[in-house]
Amino acid sequence: MAVHTLHYVGLDVGGQTMKAAVVDDSGAASPAVTKDTNAAAGQARGLETMVETIRAAVAAAGLAMKDIAAIGVATPGLMDLKAGIITDPPNLKPWKNVPVRSHVETAFGMKGKVAFQNDANAAAYGEFWVGAGKGFNSMCLFTLGTGIGGGIIVNGSILEGEHSHGAEVGHMRIDLPDRGRLCGCGRRGCLEAYASAVAIAERTKEELATWRGPSKLRELLRDADGRDITEADCVKIFDVAKHGDELAMKIVDDTAYYLALGACALMATVDPQAIVFGGGMTKTGEHFLVKIDEYVRRFGLTLPAERVKILYASKGTDAGFIGAAGCARMLVAG
Amino acid sequence: MAVHTLHYVGLDVGGQTMKAAVVDDSGAASPAVTKDTNAAAGQARGLETMVETIRAAVAAAGLAMKDIAAIGVATPGLMDLKAGIITDPPNLKPWKNVPVRSHVETAFGMKGKVAFQNDANAAAYGEFWVGAGKGFNSMCLFTLGTGIGGGIIVNGSILEGEHSHGAEVGHMRIDLPDRGRLCGCGRRGCLEAYASAVAIAERTKEELATWRGPSKLRELLRDADGRDITEADCVKIFDVAKHGDELAMKIVDDTAYYLALGACALMATVDPQAIVFGGGMTKTGEHFLVKIDEYVRRFGLTLPAERVKILYASKGTDAGFIGAAGCARMLVAG
Numbered sequence: 001m002a003v004h005t006l007h008y009v010g011l012d013v014g015g016q017t018m019k020a021a022v023v024d025d026s027g028a029a030s031p032a033v034t035k036d037t038n039a040a041a042g043q044a045r046g047l048e049t050m051v052e053t054i055r056a057a058v059a060a061a062g063l064a065m066k067d068i069a070a071i072g073v074a075t076p077g078l079m080d081l082k083a084g085i086i087t088d089p090p091n092l093k094p095w096k097n098v099p100v101r102s103h104v105e106t107a108f109g110m111k112g113k114v115a116f117q118n119d120a121n122a123a124a125y126g127e128f129w130v131g132a133g134k135g136f137n138s139m140c141l142f143t144l145g146t147g148i149g150g151g152i153i154v155n156g157s158i159l160e161g162e163h164s165h166g167a168e169v170g171h172m173r174i175d176l177p178d179r180g181r182l183c184g185c186g187r188r189g190c191l192e193a194y195a196s197a198v199a200i201a202e203r204t205k206e207e208l209a210t211w212r213g214p215s216k217l218r219e220l221l222r223d224a225d226g227r228d229i230t231e232a233d234c235v236k237i238f239d240v241a242k243h244g245d246e247l248a249m250k251i252v253d254d255t256a257y258y259l260a261l262g263a264c265a266l267m268a269t270v271d272p273q274a275i276v277f278g279g280g281m282t283k284t285g286e287h288f289l290v291k292i293d294e295y296v297r298r299f300g301l302t303l304p305a306e307r308v309k310i311l312y313a314s315k316g317t318d319a320g321f322i323g324a325a326g327c328a329r330m331l332v333a334g
Numbered sequence: 335m336a337v338h339t340l341h342y343v344g345l346d347v348g349g350q351t352m353k354a355a356v357v358d359d360s361g362a363a364s365p366a367v368t369k370d371t372n373a374a375a376g377q378a379r380g381l382e383t384m385v386e387t388i389r390a391a392v393a394a395a396g397l398a399m400k401d402i403a404a405i406g407v408a409t410p411g412l413m414d415l416k417a418g419i420i421t422d423p424p425n426l427k428p429w430k431n432v433p434v435r436s437h438v439e440t441a442f443g444m445k446g447k448v449a450f451q452n453d454a455n456a457a458a459y460g461e462f463w464v465g466a467g468k469g470f471n472s473m474c475l476f477t478l479g480t481g482i483g484g485g486i487i488v489n490g491s492i493l494e495g496e497h498s499h500g501a502e503v504g505h506m507r508i509d510l511p512d513r514g515r516l517c518g519c520g521r522r523g524c525l526e527a528y529a530s531a532v533a534i535a536e537r538t539k540e541e542l543a544t545w546r547g548p549s550k551l552r553e554l555l556r557d558a559d560g561r562d563i564t565e566a567d568c569v570k571i572f573d574v575a576k577h578g579d580e581l582a583m584k585i586v587d588d589t590a591y592y593l594a595l596g597a598c599a600l601m602a603t604v605d606p607q608a609i610v611f612g613g614g615m616t617k618t619g620e621h622f623l624v625k626i627d628e629y630v631r632r633f634g635l636t637l638p639a640e641r642v643k644i645l646y647a648s649k650g651t652d653a654g655f656i657g658a659a660g661c662a663r664m665l666v667a668g
Contacts, residue, residue, distance in 0.1 A: 078637065138496055152603065154493060161605025162472055165638045168602045173595060175510050177633050187633065261507060268502045269486065269603050271495025299511050299521065303412065304499045 006069040006333070007061070009054050010126075010325030012119060012317075013037060013046075013075040015091035019317070020053045022061035022068070023325035025333070027130030029318060030061035043095040050100070051107045065108060070332045072115040072324030073100055074122030081164040084116040115327035119320050121158045121167060123313075124151020126323030127276050131315040138272040141313065142169055142262060144279030145231050147184065148192040152270055158327070159270070170196065174261040194258040197234035197281070204237060204251050215247040216240045231280045238284035253291055255281075260295030267296075267304040278313030286312075340403040340667070341395070343388050344460075344659030346453060346651075347371060347380075347409040349425035353651070354387045356395035356402070357659035359667070361464030363652060364395035377429040384434070385441045399442060404666045406449040406658030407434055408456035415498040418450040449661035453654050455492045455501060457647075458485020460657030461610050465649040472606040475647065476503055476593060478613030479565050481518065482526040486604055492661070493604070504530065508595040528592040531568035531615070538571060538585050549581040550574045565614045572618035587625055589615075594629030601630075601638040612647030620646075 010029075011020040014037060021032040033056040035049055050073065058065055076091045084101025086092065101116040108114075117125070124133075124141035133139035133153065143149040148170030152159040159166040170192035171185055180189025181199065193199050204217055220236055241248035263275045275296075281288065293310040300308070315322055344363075345354040348371060355366040367390040369383055384407065392399055410425045418435025420426065435450040442448075451459070458467075458475035467473035467487065477483040482504030486493040493500040504526035505519055514523025515533065527533050538551055554570055575582035597609045609630075615622065627644040634642070649656055 154488070155491075157489075159488060159604065161638070162607045163605055163638045163641050165601065165605040165635055166603070168605070168635055171602045171635055172599055173602075173633075174507065176508065177595070185635070187635075261511070265506055265599060266603065267499065268505045268507075269500070269600065270493065271497055271499040271502070273496045299507075301499055301502055301505055301519070301521075304495070304497045307497050 006329070007063060007067055008325040008328040009057050009068055009071045010122075010321035010323065010328065011050060011054055011057070011071070011073045012122065012320030012324055013050060013073065013092075014119070015039065015076065018050065018053050019321055020057035021318075021321050021325070022057055022063060023322055025329065027322060027326065029322055029325075030057070032318065032321060033057045033060050037092070039092040039095060043098045046092070046095060047098065047100070047103045050104060054104070054108070070113040070115065070328035071104055071108065071110060072117065072122070072326065072328035073104055074117045074119040074320050074324040075100060076119050077164065079118060079164050081116060081118065081160050113328070113331060115324065115331050117158065117324060117327045118151070118160075118164065120149030121151040121160065122323035122327060123149075123278065123319040124153055124167070124323065125158055125326050126315050126319035126321075127278065127313050128153040129326040130322060131319055132276045132311045132313050133274050136273040136309075138270065139274045139276060140167070140169070140263075140266045140270060140272045141276045141278060142259060143313075144195065144197070144277060144281050146197050148196050152266070152272070154270060154272070169262060169266070172262055172265045174258060174265070191258060191262045195255050195262070197231040200234045200237060200251060200255055203254065207247060207251065211247050213246060216245050217247055217251075235280045235284060238281050238288065242285055242287065252288055256288055256291030257295050260292050260299060263292065263296050263308075263310065264300045267300050267308055271304050272308065274309040274311055276311045276313050278316070278319065282312045340663070341397060341401055342659040342662040343391050343402055343405045344456075344655035344657065344662065345384060345388055345391070345405070345407045346456065346654030346658055347384065347407065347426075348453070349373065349410065352384065352387050353655050354391035355652075355655050355659070356391055356397060357656055359663065361656060361660065363656055363659075364391070366652065366655060367391045367394050371426070373426040373429060377432045380426070380429060381432065381434070381437045384438060388438070388442070404447040404449065404662035405438055405442065405444060406451065406456070406660065406662035407438055408451045408453040408654050408658040408661075409434060410453050411498065413452060413498050415450060415452065415494050447662070447665060449658065449665050451492065451658060451661045452485070452494075452498065454483030455485040455494065456657035456661060457483075457612065457653040458487055458501070458657065459492055459660050460649050460653035460655075461612070461647050462487040463660040464656060465653055466610045466645045466647050467608050470607040470643075472604065473608045473610060474501070474503070474597075474600045474604060474606045475610045475612060476596060478529065478531070478611060478615050480531050482530050486600070486606070488604060488606070503596060503600070506596055506599045508592060508599070525592060525596045529589050529596070531565040534568045534571060534585060534589055537588065541581060541585065545581050547580060550579050551581055551585075569614045569618060572615050572622065576619055576621065586622055590622055590625030591629050594626050594633060597626065597630050597642075597644065598634045601634050601642055605638050606642065608643040608645055610645045610647050612650070612653065616646045
């Protein structure tokens with residue numbers, strides 16, 4: 001790492017683990033360190049683990065805290081971004097009203113030098129800064145997993161929203177609420193109810209119930225019976241599709257269609273230069289991306305549909321801590 | 335008008351007429367002047383009329399061109415906002431690739447002092463600056479008319495989009511494209527295909543075909559037979575609803591439902607402080623607004639739905655030239 005560059009720590013707090021690394025002005029990351037989040041041990045312990053993970057990342061980079069210009073912390077929501085607080089996080093139970101930003105500021109004596117961001121927004125910023133969105137002026141990210149998250153970057157800034165609910169792209173509706181699929185949020189018609197890993201598994205089960213032909217998915221879903229469907233099962237469905245399984249191909253195609261409708265919604269509101277898709281399913285090959293792209297051209301407004309770039313994310317799960325570090329950089333580099 | 339304030343001209347070019355006024359730093363407008371757009375006479379003549387209308391507005395304010403700090407021009411699309419050009423305007427035929435900004439700059443020797451904006455974006459900015467959105471940090475506008483336009487303001491800036499297609503809120507989809515209503519844009523499921531004046535008239539005709547009870551709308555729509563349905567017809571439907579006509583009430587209620595879904599889409603992407611509705615239909619009373627508000631609380635994401643303000647626009651058709659002047663002000667006042 002060059003000596004003339006500023007250094008930032010990015011910390012990405014997840015439900016299971018948290019991951020941090022030092023990142024320089026070019027977005028290059030030193031080796032990441034990972035610790036268990038252990039949310040069940042309570043939020044005081046959780047805040048300490050955040051501080052320890054940041055310290056460990058700095059040590060892993062061969063630096064001292066005095067070398068760090070700013071720190072960025074990304075966490076799951078719900079949160080109050082302006083206040084720097086995680087308010088009520090479904091994935092970090094039993095945490096409530098956790099003052100992340102002020103705790104980290106105090107721990108390192110770095111008041112005003114700690115950025116706090118939603119994890120999906122941070123991942124979007126990471127992709128925008130040095131990943132698939134590099135060089136664009138605006139970009140939207142969809143992260144496909146158990147749920148669907150995302151982020152919107154306009155003119156280089158994260159669209160946080162007034163109530164920290166900007167870019168809740170999984171809850172953009174693609175179908176009417178009186179007949180749409182039921183979403184985990186309790187509403188109907190949300191994109192997440194069609195194209196998350198859980199939704200894909202559910203749709204697969206439904207399709208299988210009426211599917212007459214052969215399909216490897218029968219076997220696959222039988223294995224998954226009696227336990228929660230994971231993102232890994234969903235990746236398997238996508239893999240089976242690659243090998244020509246007709247039903248699996250239909251599932252992938254429908255998923256691309258639904259995601260393209262989500263992309264079209266962003267094209268009619270934000271009109272970004274690029275729309276980026278990340279998450280496990282996007283690792284199964286370009287076919288899925290090509291399908292999304294086709295549906296975007298078909299269903300989007302003419303001019304944006306001709307010009308928008310539809311891309312896979314390139315930073316994987318590193319996008320979160322890289323983006324968090326990028327947010328830290330924005331604090332001090334203007 | 336105070337002498338210590340800067341003055342701007344805002345010009346709002348419409349399909350039939352163009353309207354301009356001098357606006358000061360507080361957003362107060364001098365008397366507006368109106369001229370026929372006469373698009374059919376060609377774009378060279380149209381550009382001259384723009385210049386004449388601006389001059390007439392300055393004279394009407396008792397000022398000289400040297401008193402004008404900047405000029406803002408708002409026009410219908412399609413356009414290239416960065417280039418300052420109307421590219422292919424359906425409402426200004428036969429105009430093509432009209433260099434509005436450079437023409438006005440040259441006419442008044444005010445290079446770099448002419449703002450160019452989409453008319454719906456300008457109206458949104460007008461409402462944001464001194465209308466229903468005053469005092470908010472972010473706001474979205476829906477303008478209900480023959481079509482549905484709108485604008486998105488985030489942190490005081492217009493979300494223009496990379497391809498000048500930001501805030502095409504009438505073309506946000508609320509239903510799937512394989513079964514949604516057909517929109518004027520050739521796609522299916524767009525909000526405009528449900529809640530524009532034309533769509534409301536069409537839905538009314540469809541409802542009447544199966545409606546068993548009495549309804550004044552039968553008579554109303556018979557009058558409208560054999561000619562295009564106008565926004566005025568639609569206002570009449572809303573008026574009939576106010577007087578207790580059951581079918582008309584259903585039409586109004588359904589319209590509120592569809593518009594609320596549009597609002598929810600913006601809440602899940604932009605998460606603004608306020609969503610504002612303008613246009614003729616909004617002049618028929620508060621009942622319609624209350625209905626939209628109810629559906630927003632019911633179908634929106636919990637936190638934004640609790641907090642977002644649902645409001646009627648307050649500047650009417652003046653919002654366009656006021657907003658255009660506001661864009662001019664942003665150019666010179668930073």
